Amino acid sequence: MKAATSRGGFIHLVSLLFFAIIFFPEWADYFELWDTSIVYAHGFLVFAAILFLLIQNRDEIIALPLNPSLIALLGLFALCAIMLVAKAADIKTIRLLAVPFIIACWGWAIWGFDYLRKAGVPVLLLVFAAPIWDDMSPLFQAITVFFNRFLLEIVNIPAEIQEFYITIPGGTFFVAGGCSGVRYLMVALFLAPFYGYLYYKNFSRSLILTLIAGFLSMFANWIRVFGIIVAGHVTDMESSLIEDHELFGWITFIILCLVPLFFIARALEPKAALDSSLNGIPRSGKVSRTNNVGMTFPALATAFVLAVPVIFYSQTVLFEAENPDWTPAVPVSNEQWRGPLRFAEVWQPSFVNADVSEDLMFVSEDLQRVQFSLVGYRSQAQNKELVYYRNRLFDDGWQQLSSNRRALEPTNVFNVDEVTETMLLNESTGRTVLVWSWYEVGDFASPSRLQIKLVGGLLALTGDSKGAFLALAGQCDGLTLDSCGEQREAFEAFISAVERS
Structure with missing residues (x-):
């Protein structure tokens, strides 16, 4: 009995070290969040409370017999897949939120529902310090x-x-x-x-x-x-x-x-301890199936969790495709639109650590002007990302007057059926500018930052993390969207007439 208890204690100690190492980037993000954000400063209290409950329940956790759960194993597989995509797309909120659920589901898959009662519930308290609120x-x-x-x-x-x-x-x-x-x-x-x-x-x-x-x-x-x-x-x-x-x-x-x-x-508080359940969760009625499954479920559950960082780092770091000569395709002049004229910016986006940046002016036969801007990343890494909080549509010299989505005919050279239409005011000159913007990863184009994050994350798992921000810009005649009608027509004519090379 003592040997079994000692072995159980060693297993759970190793599991703590395992999750500390496997999710080290997520724990580092948690501690940084709690240290720098006044809203989440209570996170240290939550973390201490979780450790307190786990230590308090340590004897019962160690004594848990193997009681594998297929439902939990399938849930763990789904959670690990979500975590993998979130890491590849660097969706911080999902990454951090997934950690306690993966830990709880891992233990549930191995030791059954009683693990949730004794260890899973305390670990899930981390949700109240996760960056979702x-x-x-x-x-x-x-x-x-x-x-x-x-x-x-x-x-x-x-x-x-x-x-x-x-x-x-x-x-x-x-x-x-x-x-x-x-x-x-x-x-x-x-x-x-x-x-x-x-x-x-x-x-x-x-x-x-x-x-x-x-x-x-x-x-x-x-x-x-x-x-x-x-x-x-x-x-x-x-x-x-x-x-x-x-x-x-x-x-x-x-x-x-x-x-x-x-x-x-x-x-x-109950007047007498008459309830048959503990800690708010009923006991599992299942009988231990240790002899039937051996170490199959523990091995599979651990392999699912271990696969997340292994696949992520192997595909996005070790085997990422290098694209030293890649440049997003730009429009080329034709009989209807002449250009490009360089250094004739109407407006310029504010992106950091980009590999490619172009601002090209095109002029139509009837002298309508359209600026085409692109910002490209041949590969993405920490602080060098297409969708990043420091990347902005405009710098401090501009003021946003309006922003909304605008549907387009999908039959255009940019393969985009929707753009973000933004009207900006230059605070120093008083002129207004209309901007159509969207993102592009692989063959997928969208104005949605979330969609680009998700698709970009999936592409990153194939070793391809390049992407680009594209935009059209032109001047308006006034301070309202109605004054941008001619410029909007110029944009529509431009994307339907030009080709890319």
Whole structure:
């Protein structure tokens, strides 16, 4: 028995080291996120709580018998495939979010459902520190504005509301992303299941506590924003809370969320340990099938996880095709369009570390002008990517007036059926420019950054990571989209008439 326990402890210790090494880039991104982002600073607390629960359950985890699950193994295969594409496409959110699910599914595939109960649930708490929550900020900003409208009406403070702007007689407040309350929501949603895992013996109590925690955190944020607006109204915008309300926010969160949540959590605690389930998840009724499957499932599950970095690095790093002479095809002149004229830019995109950059001007027979711009990457790597947060359609000298998608006839030389149409204003000269833009990887063209990321990731797994940003630009006659009609017609004529070489 002692030998089996010792062997089990060694296996789980090795598994910890295995996942630490296999997902080292993801762990590094997690720690960087928690260290640099005020919204995710609680991530260190979440990580410590996960380690605490795993250490607390270590004896029961070590004693788990093999109880393989085919469903979990298939789920693990799907998760590893998603992780592989996300790594190739460098979709950070999906990469980081997949880590806890892969770990939980790996253990489930080997030790059965009891592994989820003892180790999977603690590991999945990492979701509350993963970079998915700030994407929800616009939704919670809108909810905060919605409820503050009613609160201001109750206290008879006149307010005019436009999107996230709340204007009162004394001034205007902008409910920014930091005012959405997402960080308070994450903390509350983490604490509730953590408490439930420690003290409750059925899932329903933990779920009820989590729902209450979510509501109380949002309510606390509504009152926080309302208090700041009232302070601005009463002091004629002189209150220090208007500029510095970090401490006020946490005090409000503690008083209106954490304190009542503590008493509610105590009230929900079971009076007697009569439930047959532990930690909110029922026991698996399956019998161990160790003798039937041997080490097949553990080997397959581990191989699936190991294949992710092996395939990724072999295809995208070791065997990536070199394209030292590759340049995206550019339009060539014909009887209808003459050019290209170089160094005659109407506008220029702002991309970093590109291998190829061209701005070419074409002029039609009736003197319509179209600028063709391209930015190409022969290979992509860290900080040298086609879709990258530092790559922008325009630099600080321009202001965006509008942006939307525009459908095109697919029968054009660029093989694109939709573009992003953007109208820009040059802040120094006052002139306006219309831009049609899209991306190109392989034979696929799209204005969607997500689609390009996904398709580019799949192509990168074949050793081909090259790609390009393409755009047409021309001047408008005024400040509205209606003034760009002639330029839009010129774009349509250009893409239907030219050829590429």
